Amino acid sequence: MPDLARDGLGRRIAYYRSVVRPKMTQQRLADVACVSLGTIRKIERGERGVTDATLEAIAGALGVDPGRLRADRGRAQSAVQAALPALSAAIAAYDVPDDGPVRALPELRTAVSEAERWRLAAQYTRIVRDVPGLLAELARAYHRAGGERRCELARLLVSAYRSADSVAFKFGARDLSARLVELMRWAVPEAEDPLLAASVAYVRTETFFAAHAYASGLHALEQALGAAPSPNAPLEIVMRGALHMRAAVIAGRAGDAPAARSHLAHARLLADQVSEGVYYGTAFGPDSVRGHEVSVAVSLGAEYVGQALDLARDWRPPAGRRRNVAVVTTSNSPAHNSGPGLRSMRSSR
Structure with a gap:
């Protein structure tokens, strides 16, 4: 059994349980992880070691990667x-x-x-x-x-x-x-889901970031925006807004201030029409756009640095950041569900 008791593992478990997941009691952690309450108590006090299997079960119950609990x-x-x-x-x-x-x-x-x-x-x-x-x-x-x-x-x-x-x-x-x-x-x-196609275009941008091909990435996102459904329904609003938000960031990296400002303005207008949440695996809403505004201002540099500092100074993480948010997955898409397919899940974003 690996000796994980003396490296602060118990304190980290207690921290995630009581601070990151503030409503999770030791009993609840024990129930979800399928570990006895006595074992949880001893682990948090540092009185016993933890096998890899038990650590993984506890990490899963806490909703974190086991690596975050290890020293x-x-x-x-x-x-x-x-x-x-x-x-x-x-x-x-x-x-x-x-x-x-x-x-x-x-x-x-x-x-x-x-x-x-x-x-x-x-x-x-x-x-x-x-x-x-x-x-x-x-x-x-x-x-x-x-x-x-x-x-x-x-x-x-x-x-x-x-x-x-x-x-x-x-x-x-x-x-x-x-x-x-x-x-x-x-x-x-x-x-056969145009909203899913938009989400893939969003993800594809990371390849342009990795290659520092910012202008090409901006062009690809603007093509995706041209193909995306009109924002007439909540999910259509969200996916179009997410593409604008992503386009603003890569435009900032490209040093294209007019494009960055234009895409941020569109993203802001769309975000004001929906609640903060995770849709098709992507976080979007007023708070997400606000965070991206800071990122864009930093990327543009020079005279925009003051704007970034002002944005960061005025912004506070919303109280809802640690509460449940609406999530729409691809298996809940309107292509094969009559309802919006909302469910509740803790977002890491």
């Missing part, structure tokens, strides 16, 4: 880096999957939603452990299916690719990240 962050990072080749292998066979088993569609939906929760909570070790197998299974299901089932599986593939991409991009595997973005673009036409 030795390098160990968690090394584990993620070591697992990236399995992710590469899973996507290499996206069009020639093996003949393995496939779970029922409701189970696949649940697995993809869980992976999205891990992405929003930055639980990268869970993603690299489980998502490679999920991607292989989704590829098998997709190539065996037809009709509406194939459309939904394409949507699930896009979401799962995005979860995998969050790890690749975070850990510097830029080529792998670019490949995952291209697979999202490959799958999205089959999904």
Whole structure:
């Protein structure tokens, strides 16, 4: 059993439970993690060690990556880096999957939603452990299916690719990240969901950031805005607003102040029409736009530095930052649900 009791692990668990998740009691943590209350108490007091399995269960219950609870962050990072080749292998066979088993569609939906929760909570070790197998299974299901089932599986593939991409991009595997973005673009036409296409255009921008190709990235986003649905309904407003918000940031990086200001103005107008939330895996709303205003002002530099300081001075994290926010996932999209598909989930953004 690794000796994790004397490195402050218990104090970090107590911090996340009582400060980050202020309504979580020790009993609730024990129940969600399937660990005895006595064990939780002893761990938080530093009176006993923790196995990797128990640590992962506790981290999952707290909604954080196990690496955030460890004193030795390098160990968690090394584990993620070591697992990236399995992710590469899973996507290499996206069009020639093996003949393995496939779970029922409701189970696949649940697995993809869980992976999205891990992405929003930055639980990268869970993603690299489980998502490679999920991607292989989704590829098998997709190539065996037809009709509406194939459309939904394409949507699930896009979401799962995005979860995998969050790890690749975070850990510097830029080529792998670019490949995952291209697979999202490959799958999205089959999904027959223009809002999902807009979300993929949003994600694709990271490849332009990584290559410092800011002008090209701005051009790609403006093309996506031209193809996006008119903002006549809440989700259409959100996705168009998110694209404007992203375009403002990359315009700032490109030093194009007029374009940055124009896109921010559009994003601000759209954000005022919706509540802060996570839609199609992307955070958007008044608070998100305000944060991006600071980022754009910093990127533009020179005479905009004072503006950035003023924005940062006047802005305060909203009280709702730690409460639940509305989330719309790809499996809740209007393409196959009559309602808006809102559910509640803690956002890490």
